[in-house]
Amino acid sequence: MNTIVEKILPVSSVKPAFERPALEKILSPLEDFAGRSEHLFPTSVRNGASPPPMPRYFYLGERGGGDVFRLGIFAAIHGDEPEGALALNRFVTLLERDPEIARGFALFLYPVCNPTGFEDGTRHARGGKDLNREFWKQSSQPEVRFLESEIYLHAFDGLVMLHSDNTSEGVYGYVNGSVLSESLLEPALRAAEKFLPRDRRPVIDGFPARDGIISRSFEGVLRSLPGLERPPFELTLETPQGAPLHLQVEAAAAALQTILQEYRPLRSFAQNI
Numbered sequence: 001m002n003t004i005v006e007k008i009l010p011v012s013s014v015k016p017a018f019e020r021p022a023l024e025k026i027l028s029p030l031e032d033f034a035g036r037s038e039h040l041f042p043t044s045v046r047n048g049a050s051p052p053p054m055p056r057y058f059y060l061g062e063r064g065g066g067d068v069f070r071l072g073i074f075a076a077i078h079g080d081e082p083e084g085a086l087a088l089n090r091f092v093t094l095l096e097r098d099p100e101i102a103r104g105f106a107l108f109l110y111p112v113c114n115p116t117g118f119e120d121g122t123r124h125a126r127g128g129k130d131l132n133r134e135f136w137k138q139s140s141q142p143e144v145r146f147l148e149s150e151i152y153l154h155a156f157d158g159l160v161m162l163h164s165d166n167t168s169e170g171v172y173g174y175v176n177g178s179v180l181s182e183s184l185l186e187p188a189l190r191a192a193e194k195f196l197p198r199d200r201r202p203v204i205d206g207f208p209a210r211d212g213i214i215s216r217s218f219e220g221v222l223r224s225l226p227g228l229e230r231p232p233f234e235l236t237l238e239t240p241q242g243a244p245l246h247l248q249v250e251a252a253a254a255a256l257q258t259i260l261q262e263y264r265p266l267r268s269f270a271q272n273i
């Protein structure tokens, strides 16, 4: 900070050298698109104890003639990982250009799952917790309770979680839930690899990994209701946080697009066996 300016002005009016994007600013492309799109609807909700609203958007693709598949896409549950929110902006831009990508899908988009942490630039929420360790354990965190109710109500066919990892030099991901998950993550990682290398270490984040795919997870992560007889697919995609931002954004958006493209044929195949 410029110390001369600091002496003249009260600290609160001095802008820091690097500014994190404000919550409204990071959401403005989605808001703009929602204002002119027939497909995208802003449905953000004020959420009990947390002052900033929980951003939520609903994208209804063109009818596909068959089942409508419901996907939940969740970003920035760690407040210091804005990359996922930016990737969702980019993804929606791709949908705007080519609505065919989302034909037959209803997409529930949660670009900033941790609004207070996002505002503060911290992994944890203002309540002091890592929200991504609080799921399905009767957490008192309002963000977790809200997201759990969304997951419960919408009965998603699939959940995709976007993260960025400052200890990794490549893209990788976690699979849970349906057996389809791994068949979706592999092509998604291949799509992401057009922009960034894949993390092929045998151990990532303390878990055994194979070609960038981890089949375990930390307890309490954002995921579907445990114990379902037919669980949805669950993918967590991690981009290397030290890589150039635009490449992380492109990699994650390409992975999302690929997941939509691959899901329908995989699902029909799975139903026919």
Ligand SMILES: [Zn+2]
Binding pocket: 078, 081, 163, 164
């Ligand atoms: Zn994270």
